[in-house]
Amino acid sequence: MLLENSIVKIRPLQIEDVDAIYEVAKYPEIWTHMSINVDCKEDALKYVESALKIKETGTEIPLVIIDVKTNTIIGSTKLMDIDQKHKRGEIGFTWLTPSYWRTSINTNCKYLLLSYCFEVLGWHRVQIKTDHENIRSQKAIERIGAKKEGILRNHMIRKDGTIRHTVMFSITNDEWPQTKSYMEQLLK
Template identity: 70%
Template sequence: MEEIIRLENEIVRLRPMELGDVDGIYAVACHPEIWTHMSITINSVEDVRKYVETSLQLKKEGTELPFVIVSAKSNKIIGSTKLMDISKNHKRGEIGFTWLTPSVWQSPINTNCKFLLLTYCFETLGWLRVQIKTDHENMRSQKAIERIGATYEGILRNHMIRKDGSMRHTVMYSVTSDEWPEVKKHLKSLLS
């Protein structure tokens, strides 16, 4: 039987993604500006179905744990995020593929999501490292990652080919278990 994961506070709930979330995701994902720096673009319900099915297959394989982000206020889906590149042997993984509908950009939602996920990774799963990476041109994402207290590690040059064929360099950040107590204190101060 699958463990029920509850990650929530008074601002946001993260719950495991389900196939039944396709319509709810599509309702908030059909904004082109969301997908500028992402490896996929969602333009249709079929795109969402493929995204959800792929996420659930990777969950079955044990390499990802996909969540939908739900507003505690409206009880509606407002985005998605994943724990990915999971290595149980090395006690590490990545918070990634996070996107939010534009109406909640520059709100407390993303910081709350990262707080809940990092707490889960370090305090429940016992991870030693959580990495977060982003496109070198995605300055908004880099600022958000730095704001939560993640450590800049460097740039993976020519790391990925974008969907338009251009080259992406990937900016790498991480939080380690040694750093978590200070990062947690910093996050709590941001959220208060």
């Protein structure tokens, strides 16, 4: 699997990516709303090894996000919660190094992933979820045309022990043609 346009390239995560992941992931602000921290190279190694181990189950596909202009890894994302029987999954655990926040990278990344999910994998539903306190992420998800479905209350326990409510969004295969057209306008 290789997804690419003139802005971003997405490919499967590999064990050889540990050093590059560490270099772009060592910023604490990335992990504020995430379930892990990457504070040292050992954390990056655990992150990559864990993702590759879960990949073996067939329920997740960990990916790296590459800036086409520099050909360097700038973040990561996953296709996760994959359910082949019901033709659904999730785009999640997406993060970018802070210098790429508020750029077109995330929109391009989501466009490529959604196109792959609906047009290649034939999924009926793609969900995206985020922490109820992560307003920046919620706005980004809404901006690409995903529909807010609701809030799963007391859904998770954060790494600091506090309770997280999860805001759920989705796009269905029936909505994809219109959402795709809308997203293509954002990419211009």
